[in-house]
Amino acid sequence: MAAVCDDTSDCAICLSEFTRPCRTVCSHTFCRECIVRALQTTGGYGNCPVCRQFVGLVSVVDEAVGEALVPSHPRSALHGSVWVQQTVGSASYHFPDEAAYISYESKECDQWPALDNGTRPPRRKYFVNAKLDEETRTFVGTIDWSPTSWQGAVRWEYMMRFSPDLSTIWSGQVRVFREDGVLSRTDEFGHALKYINAELLEVLTPRVQRAVVPVPFQDVRARRPGESFLRFLIRYAENSL
Structure with missing residues (x-):
């Protein structure tokens, strides 16, 4: 499947404007928190939420700094x-x-x-x-x-x-x-x-596997006006870790 570039200003996960946009190797852009949360639950790699290509955090680039979210040494050859x-x-x-x-x-x-x-x-x-x-x-x-x-x-x-x-x-x-x-x-x-x-086992395993934080029902009331529910879940989880 060919990579398709985004032409939208909204994250496909939280459906809100990008917050610290990050781009996958298949050329799709998400909020940093959204794509990290999506891939953390499967050990740091999984399917792109847009095109379903198999990607990892090591190939997701923070566009603000031009660096991968999880640094690793370059892989340059298939042989070996x-x-x-x-x-x-x-x-x-x-x-x-x-x-x-x-x-x-x-x-x-x-x-x-x-x-x-x-x-x-x-x-x-x-x-x-x-x-x-x-x-x-x-x-x-x-x-x-x-x-x-x-x-x-x-x-x-x-x-x-x-x-x-x-x-x-x-x-x-x-x-x-x-x-x-x-x-x-x-x-x-x-x-x-x-x-x-x-080569990624040593990079991903200790650095990106974290449990998803459950949200008690009473805490849902802390959701901000106009905030999507997924965006609220991400914010709640980040503040709880």
Whole structure:
């Protein structure tokens, strides 16, 4: 999905005029408090409220100072990168200078279902027909489970597209095929599959995860005249932390 620039002076989250506007990597602008609150609840990364691209706080820029909300060192290359949902080794994607692979090296993978022939998945499952294009930030490749299958799937065909700042896999899909060649399902990156650059784990985890503050009913009366309810919730939460 192509980035679309904003042409409005109102935040799409609180529906009020921007307060300290911040722009996402997909070129949408929100109030600083609004986008921080929206992404904090999912660990510092999630879907853009406008276009649903998968973004993170590390790629949200405060327009007043021209800096990212969560500083991190630049990520400049796909080769050598690792991409995770939660932890390295739990179906994480690895793109070394040699062959790309999916890692099942984490101990939690020992609790996952066995292959359909009863054996355990390999610690590293290598892609075949793999191609990583740095210029277009795109990867294509296939995971071939034959002569066995995994939960009925014999082949997974991947297409991943990485965000411009290499912080997330923000689009693409995995097409899952049965042994008879029939497509059984398609999983979308940025929606069912949410992967971030593993370099961000050390940046995001300790700095942006905070609980959402509940608002007692009696405190709702502190809402200011003309203030949207979402704007009130954000102000209340910020004052309570």
